[in-house]
Amino acid sequence: MLTVKDLEQFQAQHPDYRMELVGGEIIVMSPSGYESDEVASRMSGKLFSWVDERRLGRVTGSSAGFILPNSDTRAPDVSFVRAERLRQSPRGFAELAPDLMVEVKSPTDRLTKLREKIQQFLELGTQVGILLNPETRTVEVHRPGQKTIMLQDGDILTIPDLFPGWQVAVEELWSPRFD
Numbered sequence: 001m002l003t004v005k006d007l008e009q010f011q012a013q014h015p016d017y018r019m020e021l022v023g024g025e026i027i028v029m030s031p032s033g034y035e036s037d038e039v040a041s042r043m044s045g046k047l048f049s050w051v052d053e054r055r056l057g058r059v060t061g062s063s064a065g066f067i068l069p070n071s072d073t074r075a076p077d078v079s080f081v082r083a084e085r086l087r088q089s090p091r092g093f094a095e096l097a098p099d100l101m102v103e104v105k106s107p108t109d110r111l112t113k114l115r116e117k118i119q120q121f122l123e124l125g126t127q128v129g130i131l132l133n134p135e136t137r138t139v140e141v142h143r144p145g146q147k148t149i150m151l152q153d154g155d156i157l158t159i160p161d162l163f164p165g166w167q168v169a170v171e172e173l174w175s176p177r178f179d
Contacts, residue, residue, distance in 0.1 A: 040102070044078045103132070122144045153171040
């Protein structure tokens with residue numbers, strides 16, 4: 001069974017690969033694809049300026065890893081941690097579950113695996129997990145013990161429990177077409 005130290009050593013030897021440690025096994029993550037990375041960047045951008053302006057906490061991308069309470073080390077596509085929980089950015093992995101985690105479906109991802117990852121984060125302390133699916137232009141909002149909220153173009157995404165007053169139109173999350 002591999003540990004976080006093993007992951008750090010393997011990552012240092014192979015810096016061009018994104019990796020996660022799940023159940024004692026290192027998983028090499030494939031590149032996400034252009035559209036899914038753009039969608040993750042759009043989500044991160046919509047959150048970052050709002051959060052930063054209000055000094056609410058930290059927003060990070062897919063390279064920021066979290067050592068979760070079960071010792072898995074995972075990296076959501078976008079994450080947020082409240083300022084009072086992470087007063088200073090750690091140089092290595094953050095040893096906590098983020099308050100918000102976002103996964104963006106890439107062409108090679110399976111929805112069941114993404115939903116399982118979100119559920120794991122929720123079980124370990126994450127308050128809100130979001131799944132963005134550019135293929136169907138849908139947003140799933142997951143919270144522990146609650147029914148999943150499904151959104152689509154024409155709807156407004158809000159996360160009042162973490163970001164009171166923040167909102168974004170779902171259609172603003174997708175890659176624009178330049179006709």
